[in-house]
Amino acid sequence: MSIMHKLFGATAALALTAGAAAADPAIVFDLGGKFDKSFNESAFNGATRWAEETGGTFAEVELQSDAQREQALRRFAESGANPIVMAGFSFATPLGDIAGDYPDTKFVIIDAVVEAPNVKSVVFNEEQGSYLVGMMAAMASETGTVSFVGGMDIPLIRKFGCGYAQGAMAADPEVEVIANMTGTTPAAWNDPVKGTELVLAQKSQGSDVVFHAAGGTGVGVLQAAADNDMLGIGVDANQNYTHPGSVLTSMVKRVDNVVYDAFTAGEAVEPGIASLGLADDGVSAAMDEYNEELVTAEMMTAIEEATQQIIDGEIEVHDYMSDESCPSLSF
Template sequence: MKNILSSIFFLSMSLHTQSIHAAPNPKICMILDKAGKDDRSFNQAAYEGFQTALKTLPISKESKVIDAKEDAQLKQVIRSFAKGNCAVIFSIGINNADAIKALIPTYPQQKFVLIDSIINEKNVRSIVYREDQGAFLVGTIAAIKSKTNEIGFIGGMDIPLIRRFETGYKAGAKYINPEIKILSAFVGISIEAWNNPTKAQEIALNQYRQGADIIFHAAGGSGLGVFNAAEKKENLKHKKYAIGCDSNQNWIKPGIILTSMTKGVAATVVNTIQSVIDDKFMTGTHSYGLEHDGVNWAFDSYNEKLFTEKDLEKIERIKNDIITGKIPVPDYYNEVKK
């Protein structure tokens, strides 16, 4: 909790200043995407940030978090929140963005916060993260630790955001070892791809059997299937590892999850709610990277035995070189614009 409250970062782009005269104990409302608060990943991190704010900040006890499982329900929840005196409505993940965008003209005075997607409207704060930087860093870690010189990537839904993870991961691995082989696959092309651990496990087992000894997932709840595959032993010569995503997932299978590429989602939620309380809420697009712990790699008691001091020094040097620009990181978003 202390880390959440102390991780304050304000690297911003395309900012509009818009004051919001918050009432005492403002009501905060949050809509999670279909993966829900128990995904052990992105949604859970947002939910934990909300719970931290509820316990430590002066917000209304009527503040609410809702999992919107169906599209029809999603729009109904948004309307209910907008009519229910919510000082701000958080929308978590990319899947809710279209519904929010469709209803914004109906509620021009309602303040919205989108996490992991962008809508350029005067009453919206869009929060995004430098997945390219974080994925590049864990790509270097995978290449440093691989014994087979073959690693894997498994994305959830095949969309530009996850292609951004893939591009960064591949570039990071090749920065360490230009000859490394990287297997890549996606769980699917629909939103169900975020919650299909059985399919992800099948893909991961196939990659491990082909020779990969480390797989990075960017697949939401499906990533649990990658962890299960890493734990299996059949027909596997080398020990297998997985890399978690969005939240610190090292604890889920200690000694098997090499590390996790984290996003500062919980801290983002707390800091944004604090800005509402302080009358300093700002709209526009805000982007957070390695420099301000918006993305990072997870090192803790669950994986510390997997890294040597030499490994840690090398990883820290690479991280600093990314931050200073000494190491250029390719961004899929820039590539598709060419």
């Protein structure tokens, strides 16, 4: 009997703590984990920045398996967390399934579009940022060959590669662009060894600047570039600091700002589709003290001009996902 009492007490206490956590925002990280030095970590940084500035708390979870996606979303929604932010396109299917069950909860999904009245979908114009770093790559290259390492071979990653090639060719019409993908499964996001091998293969084909869009695999890409006298270009988060002097720049995707803004807006998140590009500071080429010696004044003027022209619509960067084809690069 007393055990029953204790159990009931425990449940009651638990219910209380759950109540206290209500209306806090929540974030769900993808399988890569929140310390991937890239996409998820950027999201995590945005959440921590919000927590530090406002003194608020947020719920978070790193998933262990695919089956937990829906579970995590439902549990957070039922606990009253609002809004619930999820990082990664893999959440599109589970979110589409459950969004209707929680009409009062706002969901924010990054990198995918889910059409529902309570979902805000945030996508980035990665092709624009990739275009800029492509220009820089072509200008920095001495061999006239630059390369790209993608993670998993999906349209989203081809979009990076396509913009990169177009930018490189805009800066130097003679440039040769080599592109390789790490794999076709999610394991390709976390295979630094394969990333290193690809860079070495690209070097033997003459490349001396390499841009990666490969999540955790990119750690190996940047390392190999630094070890072999090449220049690397980081992605998603600012990775210039990882190998000072060997990382030309990073194609920064401000996932952190999306999370920060969503947490700040709280329940007032505007549903709909937001597409963030150069004009909204959603993507950019990172400049800081770690790469200032690598970036010439010429490059700076070139990308500033290009940025303005893209914003004004004078330069149109091709979006691979619009028609699943790329005029400047064949994969």
